[in-house]
Amino acid sequence: MDQEEYARRTLMSHPALAEHSEPLLSLFTNTKHAKLSEDLQRALPEDFNQLCRSSHQNKPSRLHCRYNATTSPFLRLAPLRMEELSLDPYIVVYHNVLSDAEIAKVEQIAEPLLEHSSVYVAEVKKAIKSKVRTALGAWIPNSDMDASGWTVVQGLYRRIRDITGLNIDDKQHLQIIKYGYGGHYDPHFDYFNATVKNTLASGDRMVTVLFYLNDARHGGSTVFTHLQLKVPSERGKVLFWYNMRGESHELDTQTVHGACPVIAGTKSVMSCWIHELDQMFIQSTYRPGGRVFPY
Numbered sequence: 259m260d261q262e263e264y265a266r267r268t269l270m271s272h273p274a275l276a277e278h279s280e281p282l283l284s285l286f287t288n289t290k291h292a293k294l295s296e297d298l299q300r301a302l303p304e305d306f307n308q309l310c311r312s313s314h315q316n317k318p319s320r321l322h323c324r325y326n327a328t329t330s331p332f333l334r335l336a337p338l339r340m341e342e343l344s345l346d347p348y349i350v351v352y353h354n355v356l357s358d359a360e361i362a363k364v365e366q367i368a369e370p371l372l373e374h375s376s377v378y379v380a381e382v383k384k385a386i387k388s389k390v391r392t393a394l395g396a397w398i399p400n401s402d403m404d405a406s407g408w409t410v411v412q413g414l415y416r417r418i419r420d421i422t423g424l425n426i427d428d429k430q431h432l433q434i435i436k437y438g439y440g441g442h443y444d445p446h447f448d449y450f451n452a453t454v455k456n457t458l459a460s461g462d463r464m465v466t467v468l469f470y471l472n473d474a475r476h477g478g479s480t481v482f483t484h485l486q487l488k489v490p491s492e493r494g495k496v497l498f499w500y501n502m503r504g505e506s507h508e509l510d511t512q513t514v515h516g517a518c519p520v521i522a523g524t525k526s527v528m529s530c531w532i533h534e535l536d537q538m539f540i541q542s543t544y545r546p547g548g549r550v551f552p553y
């Protein structure tokens with residue numbers, strides 16, 4: 259089966275896509291693609307696929323959109339547009355957080371550094387290239403950068419502190435991830451659950467901050483499979499959630515999430531993780547007995 263035939267069958271087998279099959283197929287055939295990888299043909303979990311379909315709509319909720327002017331003193335001067343998506347676990351989106359100039363700068367810094375991204379695999383105790391994440395990735399260095407780049411990166415750290423009210427160490431690098439056609443990230447947890455040695459020094463990934471650098475034309479949403487929640491990739495906004503429960507710091511399995519395959523266009527995001535022990539002077543970092551540290 260050639261690529262075009264495969265694309266046609268894929269489109270026709272998804273009811274939500276079938277109605278757009280002709281324009282999508284012509285977009286596919288008129289765009290240059292790398293050879294279709296086996297990754298795309300690998301079956302993804304059905305609950306994940308369901309959420310990724312364009313027909314999925316999040317359930318209505320009683321949550322609000324409002325201006326946040328309280329998390330940090332700076333927000334009193336410049337309130338940010340906040341949309342609550344879930345209270346337990348806490349998941350919110352802030353709109354219009356990044357400027358075009360900031361996006362252009364981080365993309366320019368990351369471009370020469372992009373390579374096939376890897377994921378940490380506990381069994382082999384290292385980050386390896388894997389089919390669960392098919393994307394390009396780059397860590398933004400915090401040195402070897404021109405002054406304008408450094409000003410932008412410092413500004414982003416400040417914005418993350420303002421938005422989350424949490425402490426973040428500048429040594430915590432930002433990561434750029436670029437997904438092309440079919441690029442996705444299988445459902446996973448962001449915490450390491452004591453599988454990585456450096457969580458001893460900094461604690462686990464308490465919070466994830468995900469900036470969207472562009473509008474994915476079709477596909478590419480971030481989805482929380484347990485919560486049945488879909489967050490489209492829209493330029494300039496930031497999604498932020500807690501991977502741990504507030505008081506106990508128990509790892510929250512409800513945060514399982516993934517990135518839907520990109521069907522048209524590309525998707526670019528920038529992520530940052532905030533670690534629990536960096537908060538030691540602003541909140542208690544009590545760990546319950548359930549967490550095992552083998553090192």
Ligand SMILES: O=C(O)CCC(=O)C(=O)O
Nearest residue numbers: 448479480516517527529
């Ligand atoms: O790209 C996305 O939407 C999600 C990325 C993600 O979950 C991660 O990098 O851990």
Ligand SMILES: [Fe+2]
Nearest residue numbers: 446447448515
């Ligand atoms: Fe993630």
